[in-house]
Amino acid sequence: MNARDPNAKLGFIGQSIVRREDTRFLTGVGQYTDDIHLSQQSYGVFVRSPHAHARITKLDVAAAAAAPGVLGVYTGEHFKDIGGLPCGWLINNIDGTPMKEPKHPVLAFGKVRYVGDRVALIVAETLEQAKAARDMVEVDYDVLPAVIDIGNVTATGAAVHDEAPDNQCYLWHIGDKEGTDEAFQHAAHVTTLTFRNNRLAPNAIEPRAANAAWNPSDDSYTLYVANQNPHVERLLMCAFVLGIPEHKMRVVAPDVGGGFGSKIFLYGEETALVWASKQVRRPIKWVAERSEAFLSDAHGRDHLTTAELAMDKDGHFLGFRVNTTANLGAYLSTFASAVPTILYATLLAGQYKTPKISCTVKSVFTNTAPVDAYRGAGRPEATYTVERMVETAAHELGIDPAELRRRNFITTFPYATPVGLTYDTGDYEATMSRAIELADVAGFAARKAESEAKGMKRGLGYSAYIEACGIAPSAVAGALGARAGLFEAGEVRVHPTGKVTVFTGSHSHGQGHETTFAQVVADKLGIPLEDITIEHGDTGKILFGMGTYGSRSLAVGGTAIVKALDKVIAKGKKIAAHLLEAADTDIEFENGVFKVAGTDKSVPFANVSLTAYVPHNFPHDKLEPGLNENAFYDPSNFTYPAGTYICEVEVDPATGVVRVDRFTACDDFGNVINPMIVEGQVHGGLAQGIGQALLENCTYDVDSGQLLTGSYMDYAMPRADNFPHFVVETVKGTPCTHNPLGVKGCGEAGAIGSPPAVINAICDALKVKDVPMPATPHTVWKTIHNMQ
Amino acid sequence: MPLLSLTVNGKAVQREVAPNTLLVEFIREHLRLTGTHTGCDTGQCGACTVHLDGRAVKACSMLATQAAGRQLTTIEGLASATGDLHPMQTAFNQCHGLQCGFCTPGMVMSAIDLVQHHDCSSEAKIREGLEGNMCRCTGYQNIVKAVAQAAEATKALA
Numbered sequence: 001m002n003a004r005d006p007n008a009k010l011g012f013i014g015q016s017i018v019r020r021e022d023t024r025f026l027t028g029v030g031q032y033t034d035d036i037h038l039s040q041q042s043y044g045v046f047v048r049s050p051h052a053h054a055r056i057t058k059l060d061v062a063a064a065a066a067a068p069g070v071l072g073v074y075t076g077e078h079f080k081d082i083g084g085l086p087c088g089w090l091i092n093n094i095d096g097t098p099m100k101e102p103k104h105p106v107l108a109f110g111k112v113r114y115v116g117d118r119v120a121l122i123v124a125e126t127l128e129q130a131k132a133a134r135d136m137v138e139v140d141y142d143v144l145p146a147v148i149d150i151g152n153v154t155a156t157g158a159a160v161h162d163e164a165p166d167n168q169c170y171l172w173h174i175g176d177k178e179g180t181d182e183a184f185q186h187a188a189h190v191t192t193l194t195f196r197n198n199r200l201a202p203n204a205i206e207p208r209a210a211n212a213a214w215n216p217s218d219d220s221y222t223l224y225v226a227n228q229n230p231h232v233e234r235l236l237m238c239a240f241v242l243g244i245p246e247h248k249m250r251v252v253a254p255d256v257g258g259g260f261g262s263k264i265f266l267y268g269e270e271t272a273l274v275w276a277s278k279q280v281r282r283p284i285k286w287v288a289e290r291s292e293a294f295l296s297d298a299h300g301r302d303h304l305t306t307a308e309l310a311m312d313k314d315g316h317f318l319g320f321r322v323n324t325t326a327n328l329g330a331y332l333s334t335f336a337s338a339v340p341t342i343l344y345a346t347l348l349a350g351q352y353k354t355p356k357i358s359c360t361v362k363s364v365f366t367n368t369a370p371v372d373a374y375r376g377a378g379r380p381e382a383t384y385t386v387e388r389m390v391e392t393a394a395h396e397l398g399i400d401p402a403e404l405r406r407r408n409f410i411t412t413f414p415y416a417t418p419v420g421l422t423y424d425t426g427d428y429e430a431t432m433s434r435a436i437e438l439a440d441v442a443g444f445a446a447r448k449a450e451s452e453a454k455g456m457k458r459g460l461g462y463s464a465y466i467e468a469c470g471i472a473p474s475a476v477a478g479a480l481g482a483r484a485g486l487f488e489a490g491e492v493r494v495h496p497t498g499k500v501t502v503f504t505g506s507h508s509h510g511q512g513h514e515t516t517f518a519q520v521v522a523d524k525l526g527i528p529l530e531d532i533t534i535e536h537g538d539t540g541k542i543l544f545g546m547g548t549y550g551s552r553s554l555a556v557g558g559t560a561i562v563k564a565l566d567k568v569i570a571k572g573k574k575i576a577a578h579l580l581e582a583a584d585t586d587i588e589f590e591n592g593v594f595k596v597a598g599t600d601k602s603v604p605f606a607n608v609s610l611t612a613y614v615p616h617n618f619p620h621d622k623l624e625p626g627l628n629e630n631a632f633y634d635p636s637n638f639t640y641p642a643g644t645y646i647c648e649v650e651v652d653p654a655t656g657v658v659r660v661d662r663f664t665a666c667d668d669f670g671n672v673i674n675p676m677i678v679e680g681q682v683h684g685g686l687a688q689g690i691g692q693a694l695l696e697n698c699t700y701d702v703d704s705g706q707l708l709t710g711s712y713m714d715y716a717m718p719r720a721d722n723f724p725h726f727v728v729e730t731v732k733g734t735p736c737t738h739n740p741l742g743v744k745g746c747g748e749a750g751a752i753g754s755p756p757a758v759i760n761a762i763c764d765a766l767k768v769k770d771v772p773m774p775a776t777p778h779t780v781w782k783t784i785h786n787m788q
Numbered sequence: 789m790p791l792l793s794l795t796v797n798g799k800a801v802q803r804e805v806a807p808n809t810l811l812v813e814f815i816r817e818h819l820r821l822t823g824t825h826t827g828c829d830t831g832q833c834g835a836c837t838v839h840l841d842g843r844a845v846k847a848c849s850m851l852a853t854q855a856a857g858r859q860l861t862t863i864e865g866l867a868s869a870t871g872d873l874h875p876m877q878t879a880f881n882q883c884h885g886l887q888c889g890f891c892t893p894g895m896v897m898s899a900i901d902l903v904q905h906h907d908c909s910s911e912a913k914i915r916e917g918l919e920g921n922m923c924r925c926t927g928y929q930n931i932v933k934a935v936a937q938a939a940e941a942t943k944a945l946a
Binding site: 021023024025027028029030031032037203204205206207255256257258260287289290291509510511512677679680683684711712713721725726750 | 816820821822823824825826827828829830832833835862863864866867873877880881882884886887888889890891892893896911912914915916918919921922923924925926927928929930931932
């Protein structure tokens with residue numbers, strides 16, 4: 001570990017500084033939502049639908065309401081006249097009409113649409129009393145046929161929503177359809193595959209939780225919630241649902257135990273809690289049980305795709321045609337519509353100069369939990385589509401998979417893809433060649449022979465991913481249907497003594513911002529790390545924020561801080577010029593000292609800050625006192641992290657068990673602030689991606705719509721012994737060209753790049769064209785024996 | 789309600805508890821020691837792991853009254869009175885063995901038991917020993933590294 005002396009002053013950027021936030025987590029004094037206990041605390045539980053699709057014919061809460069300790073029982077009746085939970089992204093159909101946007105009620109009214117749908121909220125003095133009363137709620141259901149199979153959403157004749165009788169939310173297209181069709185006519189070879197991108201449960205180990213309090217003194221609310229973007233949560237809840245004035249609502253996302261996307265969204269649970277807290281005039285806490293989390297957290301992925309890749313005789317890609325059906329679940333979650341479109345199809349160029357691409361996406365409603373962004377969000381599905389196709393094509397053409405990729409790599413930048421993005425920079429050969437070295441591809445044949453001697457099969461698979469991170473230029477996002485801006489805000493408050501509090505709209509729920517962001521500030525201001533505090537996650541403290549997702553925190557949130565720091569330094573120079581009796585333009589700032597260029601006259605940062613707040617000798621005619629600056633940063637482009645992953649598996653043909661023997665990840669994240677934290681992000685992403693490929697699957701019974709994988713007994717969560725020691729390296733890389741730190745983002749790469757590498761390796765081992773995810777022993781065994 | 793007497797982090801504690809109170813509820817709700825977490829309903833995730841008489845147990849899977857007369861140590865009781873971290877806590881910090889921190893208390897308590905009572909001589913053995921604790925953030929690699937480092941440190945002390 002390259003732990004630096006924390007008292008050292010300069011050169012924090014690029015160092016593996018151990019995390020400052022660790023101590024509170026390691027000693028048990030972190031404050032997660034469930035740890036917050038308010039005066040007069042009461043407890044909420046939800047009655048949930050046991051059916052995938054049913055009419056509520058009777059809902060009698062009288063007995064529950066009269067039960068001991070019960071403070072209130074609330075149903076869809078109470079919410080029927082207020083707004084539903086909004087969807088933040090409008091997608092238009094090919095014919096220009098808007099997507100179907102049926103109401104997503106806070107509590108179900110008249111009908112339930114998935115197992116786990118919220119039917120009633122019970123508030124009681126104790127959790128035990130709330131649960132006891134829950135059993136007294138009488139609900140009669142008229143069960144309807146369920147829509148589960150996305151391959152055939154009209155099979156049962158049922159409509160999840162009356163507004164969408166064919167269960168289609170939208171039919172969307174991107175790219176050049178005619179041009180792509182034309183390219184296929186000149187193809188020497190076409191590779192075709194149909195596959196499912198399996199449905200996943202995010203499974204942050206901290207379940208979703210909320211604690212809502214109404215303050216009678218000024219008719220305001222405070223909501224503590226396990227959430228990744230408290231300002232967005234506040235805006236959506238106030239402006240679109242409850243009509244609470246935004247200045248009367250404070251949302252605090254305290255320590256949050258992992259998010260992975262699932263805590264971006266505005267959910268009905270916390271919305272109901274906020275509303276009910278005024279009814280019962282008490283704070284109400286709700287913490288999801290794990291089984292509730294499986295039923296009601298927004299799931300991820302769940303695409304069914306057919307892709308065709310047209311090539312010339314030398315394997316140059318000519319055209320790529322993709323048809324995807326995406327499951328949105330029963331209701332449109334906050335960013336659900338954008339995931340299989342804007343965040344998916346725009347990445348279908350991958351690292352390749354495919355001249356013509358056409359992608360059609362049909363998104364459907366089903367009687368399953370809502371599906372939304374989960375680590376990678378659309379980009380893992382795109383990478384899986386591209387990288388499974390490329391590898392399959394290589395095998396069909398008899399070309400080495402690395403060589404086929406190299407033949408098609410984009411090598412000149414900026415590069416405008418046929419699907420709407422412009423890659424600013426990259427060096428795909430650098431990560432490919434380094435990954436090949438690190439993975440010892442040269443030694444694969446010998447290892448394969450060893451495996452075969454033992455009766456085992458060994459395979460090697462590549463994946464060369466690209467992702468679009470740092471979302472997003474607001475104007476571009478808006479043109480594509482976003483109903484929000486996607487900038488970030490930061491504030492640098494310099495205290496009189498030169499200590500600094502930085503307020504950021506990004507939110508850390510494991511990413512280590514309290515360390516990484518402080519490294520940036522320490523270097524810019526030339527002050528020690530311990531003079532800096534990073535504050536996040538509280539709308540009462542932070543001016544605004546769009547939050548953390550899409551690997552955007554440092555690229556967007558970090559840049560906002562840098563811009564605020566630049567303003568602090570600019571003002572500091574003017575104060576220093578006054579103190580040093582020099583011209584503003586002659587002042588330089590370096591290593592925490594303002595000095596007159598070419599002289600030995602100088603004044604340290606803390607003297608300037610003191611002067612700003614004790615302005616006895618101060619240029620009052622030119623400046624206001626104080627040293628506090630904020631900045632908003634709206635990026636001019638996405639960032640484009642990319643890399644090559646290589647997986648080597650050994651498969652036991654007798655049992656179908658796949659063992660990942662080696663996994664190598666070589667990434668280009670541009671500049672890196674803290675290599676230790678970046679590596680840790682990749683490790684975590686790899687575990688989720690390999691988990692998707694081998695273990696995890698949300699399974700609904702296709703007839704009843706019951707979730708069959710509703711606990712850790714049934715859903716295969718990755719554990720420590722499912723993985724080898726990952727070899728992870730970040731190349732020196734190509735810095736992002738359009739943010740001052742040159743950073744691209746690293747949070748999702750592991751989950752994006754790894755699934756196709758694993759499946760490609762298994763296909764190589766078994767010499768088969770496809771193995772469905774997750775490649776469980778049973779599935780692999782059936783593949784070996786050529787069974788459906 | 790039965791009166792429960794036990795030692796918690798070195799101090800004698802007496803509380804009335806309902807007989808159906810889980811140990812994890814007792815720790816979190818009665819004692820307000822919120823470092824011990826609940827991550828699942830089925831005894832799988834290990835976030836609630838504490839030490840009872842020096843051995844790791846999942847506090848969601850036993851009743852509070854079963855801890856009567858015993859020595860309970862939670863994550864809050866690991867560091868010394870002067871604030872010096874336990875070698876396992878130090879190793880987790882140095883090796884970046886935690887991200888969101890939610891599984892961390894249980895992971896650290898399990899890891900200490902693992903080092904004290906089981907074979908940690910190889911990465912494979914450590915990985916197998918951590919089977920009962922889930923982490924969604926780290927991919928386990930740096931947890932394994934931390935446990936190996938703490939095991940070395942413990943060996944050096946012995």
